Every structure is written in structure tokens, then in C-alpha cells.
Amino acid sequence: MRQRGPHHLLSMADLDRDGIEQLLNLTESFAEVGERPIPKVPALRGKTVAWLFYEDSTRTRLSFETAAKRLSADTMNFSVSSSSVNKGESLRDTIETISAMGIDGIVVRHSAAGVPQQVTQWTEASVINAGDGWHQHPTQCLLDLFTARTHFGDLEGRRITIVGDIRHSRVARSNALGFATMGAKVTLVAPPSLLPSSLEGWPVAVCHNLDEALEDTDICYLLRMQLERQKQAVVPSLREFHNEYGLTVARADRLRSDALIMHPGPMNRGVEIAGEVAERPQAVIGEQVANGVSVRMAVLFLLLGSGLDVVDNNRIAA
Amino acid sequence: MAERERRLTTPNPGVSFQARTRVMSADDVSRAVRRMAHEILERNHGADQVMVVGMQTGGVALAQAIAEAIENIEGTGVPVGTLDATMHRDDFGLRPVVPEAVTDIPVDPSGRVVVIVDDVLFTGRTVRAAMDAIHSYGRPQAIQLAVMVDRGHRELPIRPDYVGKNLPTRIDEIVDVNDEGVDLGEMA
Numbered sequence: 001m002r003q004r005g006p007h008h009l010l011s012m013a014d015l016d017r018d019g020i021e022q023l024l025n026l027t028e029s030f031a032e033v034g035e036r037p038i039p040k041v042p043a044l045r046g047k048t049v050a051w052l053f054y055e056d057s058t059r060t061r062l063s064f065e066t067a068a069k070r071l072s073a074d075t076m077n078f079s080v081s082s083s084s085v086n087k088g089e090s091l092r093d094t095i096e097t098i099s100a101m102g103i104d105g106i107v108v109r110h111s112a113a114g115v116p117q118q119v120t121q122w123t124e125a126s127v128i129n130a131g132d133g134w135h136q137h138p139t140q141c142l143l144d145l146f147t148a149r150t151h152f153g154d155l156e157g158r159r160i161t162i163v164g165d166i167r168h169s170r171v172a173r174s175n176a177l178g179f180a181t182m183g184a185k186v187t188l189v190a191p192p193s194l195l196p197s198s199l200e201g202w203p204v205a206v207c208h209n210l211d212e213a214l215e216d217t218d219i220c221y222l223l224r225m226q227l228e229r230q231k232q233a234v235v236p237s238l239r240e241f242h243n244e245y246g247l248t249v250a251r252a253d254r255l256r257s258d259a260l261i262m263h264p265g266p267m268n269r270g271v272e273i274a275g276e277v278a279e280r281p282q283a284v285i286g287e288q289v290a291n292g293v294s295v296r297m298a299v300l301f302l303l304l305g306s307g308l309d310v311v312d313n314n315r316i317a318a
Numbered sequence: 319m320a321e322r323e324r325r326l327t328t329p330n331p332g333v334s335f336q337a338r339t340r341v342m343s344a345d346d347v348s349r350a351v352r353r354m355a356h357e358i359l360e361r362n363h364g365a366d367q368v369m370v371v372g373m374q375t376g377g378v379a380l381a382q383a384i385a386e387a388i389e390n391i392e393g394t395g396v397p398v399g400t401l402d403a404t405m406h407r408d409d410f411g412l413r414p415v416v417p418e419a420v421t422d423i424p425v426d427p428s429g430r431v432v433v434i435v436d437d438v439l440f441t442g443r444t445v446r447a448a449m450d451a452i453h454s455y456g457r458p459q460a461i462q463l464a465v466m467v468d469r470g471h472r473e474l475p476i477r478p479d480y481v482g483k484n485l486p487t488r489i490d491e492i493v494d495v496n497d498e499g500v501d502l503g504e505m506a
Contacts, residue, residue: 306415308416
């Protein structure tokens with residue numbers, strides 16, 4: 001057997017343009033698997049994947065779970081609330097304990113940035129970042145890229161406008177990097193209080209006027225207002241935020257007819273997106289969720305089964 | 319999957335396929351296609367329940383050619399699909415494995431005779447994977463196998479139903495089916 005160290009997906013910086021292309025092509029194959037009468041392939045038979053979710057999640061966790069099962073991997077569930085973490089077990093001890101049982105992959109979500117990176121030091125398994133603090137959420141970005149690609153084909157020169165709570169958003173950080181890597185033009189729109197303190201190194205333009213930014217955009221990407229991460233009021237009121245920075249009915253009417261409305265979920269209807277707008281055919285939010293399973297199958301297969309070296313964890317020190 | 323392509327997916331710098339002998343001309347191949355189409359119709363008493371599935375990537379053009387030949391003979395078309403059985407292979411971990419193309423099975427194979435088409439039959443492992451893959455789409459009434467070249471060296475109890483040419487080979491030789499015919503050679 002070929003010897004190869006474990007590969008990890010910690011950040012969109014681990015993938016170059018070719019790597020992303022290859023992953024999205026692979027996703028097409030797995031999307032087809034999902035449409036079969038029996039949507040299951042034996043590709044990861046005998047592999048075990050553990051979920052380590054230190055933060056709440058519905059769609060990401062279920063999506064990973066579905067993806068792993070469709071690949072015939074065994075899954076090990078770890079619920080923080082009913083585990084030894086409550087007895088004071090440290091993260092390191094938890095990881096080493098789980099690793100000792102013999103696992104091939106660990107999917108980690110944690111409220112602190114950098115935890116997945118840290119976890120790689122304590123295990124021989126492949127680590128996949130399912131969201132760490134404000135830092136990165138690479139599989140969300142990949143499913144967004146895949147959704148956009150199915151509608152537009154090549155993303156070179158396409159315009160994506162990312163709107164809302166960018167400061168607290170790992171999705172914004174992953175997507176700014178991912179879409180820019182694919183050649184798209186990324187514009188961020190947010191009030192100054194919801195932008196990161198420094199945008200140095202971000203491959204983006206910034207605009208404070210949403211109407212201006214949406215004029216010629218291909219994708220209007222709305223972020224969830226992360227009220228749980230905000231220690232102090234960063235906007236005067238949610239209604240005012242909606243009027244200034246939300247996708248209102250009037251703004252949605254002015255979008256180009258082939259433009260897409262995307263949202264990583266869960267939505268705050270009436271805050272970042274008007275309830276009615278989320279139901280329009282341009283809003284591909286349900287499609288994003290469906291593509292999430294195919295993308296995560298591709299990621300799990302690539303890291304645990306394919307034997308390919310697509311991910312380069314030392315490409316950019318991010 | 320075309321044997322040549324499979325070996326080439328493990329990049330070996332400076333090594334490429336060198337043809338030594340042409341074992342079938344393009345005319346030989348198209349005559350074999352017509353004969354196999356006749357045999358398929360004879361065996362299944364017509365084209366009614368027949369469905370042709372080409373293995374990615376070497377069997378796809380061949381499957382198309384066989385389906386056209388069947389249509390020329392019978393006057394009715396048969397469904398043509400393509401299959402990438404990579405996800406059902408048994409050699410994960412032994413070499414890099416990645417699907418080449420998206421599978422397309424256009425109709426429910428349940429109750430039909432599915433004819434798997436590939437360019438070269440070698441160990442039989444691709445065909446084993448293909449049979450597994452087809453069963454995740456339905457339960458065919460029968461699965462049959464058509465190959466342009468049977469080069470021997472089977473590692474599984476698999477036997478083709480329709481053969482373009484039986485070609486005894488050494489295990490280290492390479493059979494390449496291309497637009498100009500069939501070549502025998504080696505990697506050098």
C-alpha cells in the first residue's frame with residue numbers, strides 16, 4: 001500500500017484553482033450517485049469518520065452524516081453535551097481517546113478559530129474543518145462554488161456581492177477566498193461595524209451602499225446576522241439594518257433576471273432577507289443544501305479514499 | 319475503462335505507450351461491431367428489452383457504435399448509457415482512484431437485458447464493479463458483456479458473451495483500442 005500522511009481540509013487556502021476544479025468535477029459524479037434509486041456506493045467501506053461538533057449545527061452535521069453514509073463509511077457520533085467533556089476532559093484528551101479507537105477522519109466544528117489545525121497535531125486521522133469560530137468553513141464555500149457553477153459554468157469574471165455580518169462570518173472568509181481563487185470579483189457590503197477591523201490580504205472590494213453594489217451583480221450572497229456572536233450592539237436596530245443592508249423586495253426586483261440569491265442558512269427572515277424574497281426562483285437556498293451532501297461526499301472521498309494529492313496543507317500559511 | 323488510460327493515470331515520467339503490432343484495422347473493428355450487434359439480437363430475440371451501457375471511458379464510443387448497428391439492423395433504437403464504476407472498484411488504497419466522468423443511465427434497467435460494453439477485457443475487475451453499480455439502478459433481467467478485445471489473464475470468474483477478437487497476450491503488454499483500430503504494445 002502506498003504510504004501517505006493524512007490530508008486535511010482546514011481552509012480554502014488548502015486548495016488552488018485546479019484543486020477546486022477537480023473537487024467540483026468529482027462533486028458532479030457524487031451528485032449523480034444521489035439521484036440513483038439506491039444512492040449508496042461502497043467507496044469508503046471500512047473507513048470510520050467521527051463527528052466532533054462543539055457548536056450547534058443542523059444542516060452541516062446532517063449533511064456530513066448523509067454524505068458519509070452514502071459512501072458506506074461508518075460514523076461515530078460524539079455529542080459534547082452527553083460526553084466526558086462535561087467531566088472536564090480536555091480537547092486533546094478527547095481527540096486522543098477517539099483516535100485510539102482507530103478512525104480515518106474527524107470532522108470538527110468549534111467556536112474557536114484554529115481548533116481543527118490544532119487537532120491535526122493530536123491524531124493520525126484526516127481532519128475536516130466544519131467551521132471554526134470566525135475563521136473558515138471550507139465545505140460551505142465549496143458547495144456555494146458548486147451551486148454557482150451549475151448556473152453560470154465558468155466563474156471567471158462573475159461578480160459576487162457578499163452582504164451583511166462579515167465580521168463574525170467564517171462563511172464570508174471562506175467564500176471571499178474561494179470565489180476569488182476561481183476568478184470571480186468579490187465585493188463586500190456591510191456597515192463599518194460589521195466589517196473586520198482589517199481587510200489586509202482579502203482579495204475583495206468594499207462598498208457601503210448595497211443598491212450600488214447590486215447593480216450588476218451575478219450573485220447576491222446574504223449572510224446570517226450572528227446575534228449569538230455579538231457581545232455588544234453593532235447595529236442600531238435590526239429593522240434599520242434590514243432597510244439599509246437587507247435584500248428587500250424592492251432590491252430583489254432590481255436584480256438582474258439571471259442573478260442568484262444565496263444564503264448559507266439558517267435565515268433570519270426579515271433581517272438579512274425579506275421573507276418573500278427567499279421563496280423566489282432566483283433564491284437557490286434549497287439547492288445549496290442539496291449540493292452540500294454531494295460536495296461533502298467529494299471531500300470525504302478525496303481525503304479518505306482517492307489516494308490523490310489535491311489538498312496542499314502547506315500551500316498558503318493561512 | 320481503457321487499459322492504457324488506467325495505467326497512464328499513475329504518471330510515470332518518460333514512460334508512454336509504444337505500439338508494436340496492429341492487430342485489428344478500423345475496418346476489422348467496424349465489422350466486429352456489426353457482428354456483435356447481430357449476435358446480441360440473435361441471443362435476445364430482437365432489440366425489445368436490450369439496453370447498451372458503455373464503460374467510461376474506453377467503452378463509450380463502442381457502445382454507441384453497437385447501438386447504431388442494432389438500429390440499422392432492426393430499425394428501432396435501443397437506450398444507450400454510460401457507466402463509471404470507479405466508486406465500486408476494489409483497489410482503493412492501492413493506487414489513486416478517481417471517477418473519470420459522470421454516469422448516465424437514461425432508463426430504469428429493471429427487467430431489461432443490460433449489455434455492458436468495454437474495449438478491453440483483462441482482469442475482470444472493472445466488469446465486477448460495473449455489475450455492482452448497475453444493481454444500484456435496478457434489477458436487470460440479465461446482464462451480458464460485450465468487449466472488443468479479450469486479452470485473457472482473468473482474476474475473477476467472468477466471461478464475455480460477445481467478443482470482437484480473442485487476443486492472447488503477455489501480462490506486461492498493453493492493448494490499445496483507438497480510432498484507427500487495435501494496437502498491441504508496451505509501456506516504454
